[in-house]
Amino acid sequence: VTQQQQQQQGVEVVEVLVILPKNNSYVHSYPRVAPALLHAQQRLRAAGQFPGLTFKINYEDSECGNHALFALVDRACERRPDLILGPVCEYAAAPVARLASHWNIPMVTAGALAAAFSFKSGEYSHLTRVAPSYLKMAETFAAMFHHFAWKSALLVYEDDKGERNCHFIVEGVYMLLKDVKTYTYTFTSREQRLDTDDLLHGIYETEVVIMCMGADLIREVMLAAHRRRLTNGSTIFFNIELFNVSSYGNGSWKKGDKFDNEARQAYASLNTVTLLKTVKPEFENFSMEVKKSIQQADFNDCQDCGSINMFVEGFHDALLLYAIALHEAMKNGYNKKDGAQITALMWNRTFEGIAGPVSMDANGDRDQDFSIMAMTRPEAGTYEVVANYFAINGSFQVLSAFNMDHFTLRGRRKILPDTPD
Amino acid sequence: VTQQQQQQQGVEVVEVLVILPKNNSYVHSYPRVAPALLHAQQRLRAAGQFPGLTFKINYEDSECGNHALFALVDRACERRPDLILGPVCEYAAAPVARLASHWNIPMVTAGALAAAFSFKSGEYSHLTRVAPSYLKMAETFAAMFHHFAWKSALLVYEDDKGERNCHFIVEGVYMLLKDVKTYTYTFTSREQRLDTDDLLHGIYETEVVIMCMGADLIREVMLAAHRRRLTNGSTIFFNIELFNVSSYGNGSWKKGDKFDNEARQAYASLNTVTLLKTVKPEFENFSMEVKKSIQQADFNDCQDCGSINMFVEGFHDALLLYAIALHEAMKNGYNKKDGAQITALMWNRTFEGIAGPVSMDANGDRDQDFSIMAMTRPEAGTYEVVANYFAINGSFQVLSAFNMDHFTLRGRRKILPDTPD
Numbered sequence: 001v002t003q004q005q006q007q008q009q010g011v012e013v014v015e016v017l018v019i020l021p022k023n024n025s026y027v028h029s030y031p032r033v034a035p036a037l038l039h040a041q042q043r044l045r046a047a048g049q050f051p052g053l054t055f056k057i058n059y060e061d062s063e064c065g066n067h068a069l070f071a072l073v074d075r076a077c078e079r080r081p082d083l084i085l086g087p088v089c090e091y092a093a094a095p096v097a098r099l100a101s102h103w104n105i106p107m108v109t110a111g112a113l114a115a116a117f118s119f120k121s122g123e124y125s126h127l128t129r130v131a132p133s134y135l136k137m138a139e140t141f142a143a144m145f146h147h148f149a150w151k152s153a154l155l156v157y158e159d160d161k162g163e164r165n166c167h168f169i170v171e172g173v174y175m176l177l178k179d180v181k182t183y184t185y186t187f188t189s190r191e192q193r194l195d196t197d198d199l200l201h202g203i204y205e206t207e208v209v210i211m212c213m214g215a216d217l218i219r220e221v222m223l224a225a226h227r228r229r230l231t232n233g234s235t236i237f238f239n240i241e242l243f244n245v246s247s248y249g250n251g252s253w254k255k256g257d258k259f260d261n262e263a264r265q266a267y268a269s270l271n272t273v274t275l276l277k278t279v280k281p282e283f284e285n286f287s288m289e290v291k292k293s294i295q296q297a298d299f300n301d302c303q304d305c306g307s308i309n310m311f312v313e314g315f316h317d318a319l320l321l322y323a324i325a326l327h328e329a330m331k332n333g334y335n336k337k338d339g340a341q342i343t344a345l346m347w348n349r350t351f352e353g354i355a356g357p358v359s360m361d362a363n364g365d366r367d368q369d370f371s372i373m374a375m376t377r378p379e380a381g382t383y384e385v386v387a388n389y390f391a392i393n394g395s396f397q398v399l400s401a402f403n404m405d406h407f408t409l410r411g412r413r414k415i416l417p418d419t420p421d
Numbered sequence: 422v423t424q425q426q427q428q429q430q431g432v433e434v435v436e437v438l439v440i441l442p443k444n445n446s447y448v449h450s451y452p453r454v455a456p457a458l459l460h461a462q463q464r465l466r467a468a469g470q471f472p473g474l475t476f477k478i479n480y481e482d483s484e485c486g487n488h489a490l491f492a493l494v495d496r497a498c499e500r501r502p503d504l505i506l507g508p509v510c511e512y513a514a515a516p517v518a519r520l521a522s523h524w525n526i527p528m529v530t531a532g533a534l535a536a537a538f539s540f541k542s543g544e545y546s547h548l549t550r551v552a553p554s555y556l557k558m559a560e561t562f563a564a565m566f567h568h569f570a571w572k573s574a575l576l577v578y579e580d581d582k583g584e585r586n587c588h589f590i591v592e593g594v595y596m597l598l599k600d601v602k603t604y605t606y607t608f609t610s611r612e613q614r615l616d617t618d619d620l621l622h623g624i625y626e627t628e629v630v631i632m633c634m635g636a637d638l639i640r641e642v643m644l645a646a647h648r649r650r651l652t653n654g655s656t657i658f659f660n661i662e663l664f665n666v667s668s669y670g671n672g673s674w675k676k677g678d679k680f681d682n683e684a685r686q687a688y689a690s691l692n693t694v695t696l697l698k699t700v701k702p703e704f705e706n707f708s709m710e711v712k713k714s715i716q717q718a719d720f721n722d723c724q725d726c727g728s729i730n731m732f733v734e735g736f737h738d739a740l741l742l743y744a745i746a747l748h749e750a751m752k753n754g755y756n757k758k759d760g761a762q763i764t765a766l767m768w769n770r771t772f773e774g775i776a777g778p779v780s781m782d783a784n785g786d787r788d789q790d791f792s793i794m795a796m797t798r799p800e801a802g803t804y805e806v807v808a809n810y811f812a813i814n815g816s817f818q819v820l821s822a823f824n825m826d827h828f829t830l831r832g833r834r835k836i837l838p839d840t841p842d
Contacts, residue, residue: 066544069516070523077498095490095516102491123487 011052012336014326016319017081019068019096020088022061027243028088028111028311030059035293036308036316037085039286040354044320050327055319064163068092072099081105082336083322085315089163090114100126104339108322108346110314114168115175120363126339128346130321130358131314132275132368132391134172137242140273140370140389141210142176143396148407150236152181154206156199156221158213159186166212169240173210181206189217196224203230207409210238215252218270219263222253226266233410237270243309253381264381271406275310276369276388278356286316286354317353321346321360359392367391376401432473433757435747437740438502440489440517441509443482448664449509449532449732451480456714457729457737457775458506460707465741471748476740485584489513493520502526503757506739509732510584511535521547525760529743529767531735535589536596541784547760549767551742551779552735553696553789553812555593558663561694561791561810562631563597564817569828571657573602575627577620577642579634580607587633590661594631602627610638617645624651628830631659636673639691640684643674647687654831658691664730674802685802692827696731697790697809699777707737707775738774742767742781780813788812797822 018037020030041055060075062068068087075081076099084100087093088111100107101123110131117124118135144150155173157166167186174182185202187194194217203209203225211218218239225231253263287308325345326336334341347364350357359367369390376384386402389395439458441451462476481496483489489508496502497520505521508514509532521528522544531552538545539556565571576594578587588607595603606623608615615638624630624646632639639660646652674684708729746766747757755762768785771778780788793808807823810816 066519066523069519073494073497073520076494098487098490099494102487 013054013056014336015081016055016057016083018059019062019086021063027309033312033315035290036312039289040316040319044323050323062087062092064089065091069095072096085318097127098123106339106343108318110311115172126343128364130318130366131310133365134169136368136391138172138176141173143389145180147396150207152206153208153210154183154202156185156211159188161188169212208236212240222266222270231266231269239270239272241272241274268375268378272373274371276371280356283355313355317358324351374406434475435757436502437476437478437504439480440483440507442484448730454733454736456711457733460710461737461740465744471744483508483513485510486512490516493517504743506736518548519544527760527764529739531732536593547764549785551739551787552731554786555590557789557812559593559597562594564810566601568817571628573627574629574631575604575623577606577632580609582609590633629657633661643687643691652687652690660691660693662693662695689796689799693794695792697792701777704776734776738779745772795827
């Protein structure tokens, strides 16, 4: 049976190249994502929904930088893949996305979340993003600022000078808070200690503080703010928490040290913006299967490899979305080499992902919904979702646990000249 | 004769891939550089200095961006070159340099002048720069600020958001003027008109103004400064002019409009930092040959294609330098595939280039000397070289035409509060 005959019969063997870090210190490393892709591959085969479609999956190590380009080029010289999944890191993803466009190969990733990748008319024409881009997340803040009529923001973030997730996350917020007076406070923890005095000086001048940094640093800031009585409602604090999906709301104020009680009180003023999770029953099976295959693979050196995060889920759905689009393209007389047509068919559509419906916008980016969590029982220090933002129509939904007082600025200080009392 | 036998006999056919823009709106387009490379190729063959070495030159279009990566990858998949010449534009050069390093291919260019390319320990390990990097040029300013004890600088530049030469040039100056109070004024002429009022507000606060932008804009600023009596010696003005080598000192104040006289007076306060040219007799032949072959090629649409600029000269010398290094490598038992060894042999050496001696530093960057030109006959409006900076030993040489008054700040205004007279 020749390849042409296979195509006529609707048979395609799709060469998938997955480019992710091998090193499992990344939440999107390929040892963590591989079981999810295996699950998707098996499900696609078993479903009988796409007869004749077979996926052959190869992995290349992207590290989190130039290596992605090298791996792609070396492999593509021998045999050009039909589909690229990944990379996630921005600096790794950029050259891969450019070559994908040049070679007419669809690239689908749960990463490349920075704002620059939203511009699809040129070098990123073949890029589809199944995870929520930072601009989508930033819409949540834009909606809140509009809803509550807040006027100023201080953006505080840690720039690790490597992956730079917080840099790119805050860039998105900055871009969308156009009508708000914004200040920025950045530091590199590798090079300097966070100076809370210096930082809090800035806090006095703004209504809302939006932070992106590690849990320990957030706690340090909240404790310092609490000691200066900034947690009395005169300032509203936000923490952005996109990746450690499993950990949110579990009381990150608790550290087992003597400051726990104080931290719990401080965190009563801290809200968290995170992904809205709608989980359907199949997700439990998926989650268990992924955990099982990770245990079998025996990653002894990986503490939290069993947890499902948005990357694991995203890459599962990426393969599914591509299969739907390729199947449709083939029905229309195209084949797996028609990258632009397949890409177009992935955009502007909704499909059932592993954790619920996934909606792709007309620009090939996922319409993700976000939740705002707040402490609803201060004496216990527990969090609940109090509001949701729905990207698809830009609506802001307030839930029963929502307390308007919590989002209302009280007793704003006037900015006084710097004189002693 | 097999390839192995050829090597044993000292015969190597070197595959050279030149990656430059095809479009001759660039001063480093390949129609302009090709005749110089042909000249070098013929000279190398005729000289008999490197018997057995033959150079096969292929061209690929880099445009001034991503296309360079695409061109390299597509060609290298078929046949990996032994030497890469170019690209010049920073955004085109970066991925090419990374792949050159990954594939162990020497890359020699008269471009990639931005400061980032100076860091050769990682991704740019195989990059050799035969043209003066912006950091080298910036040393000239550092030496002058030290020599004349100036304390503050205003850096004014046009960011074209494309090639961004002035952006990268000024970045170099900014990096080396660490002990000086520096202010930056940038604008994009495509998007906005230069607001000389706004700009001159900054000039009042600084001793030295360093500009990088088109000749017409320089003239606009100088005229405006003159009208506000800022050209009376209270401010020292510099213009950076690296590329249009043929035009400097020819009286760019002259435009044939009614402001010529005023402009000539204003330019008495404007100094130009440019490349020091030491031209040996062979250069005239070279220049004539290049002009002739460009005329024969009949570039009707290219007005100034006959002029030799530092890129044309640089790529000629790049091929020469590589030949010297390869020859030496082969004598030591290496061959053309030993990219790291050949690269090391290009660094930290001096050789005779087409226009005079070329000195490469231990980091693989050219030690270029620079000249400072000033108007020495204000009534005629003519310029002369008044001082030189020698990169190799960091010395500053004052010539007979130098006038200390011209570089001495006079009648510095105190910065007064913004009240009416």
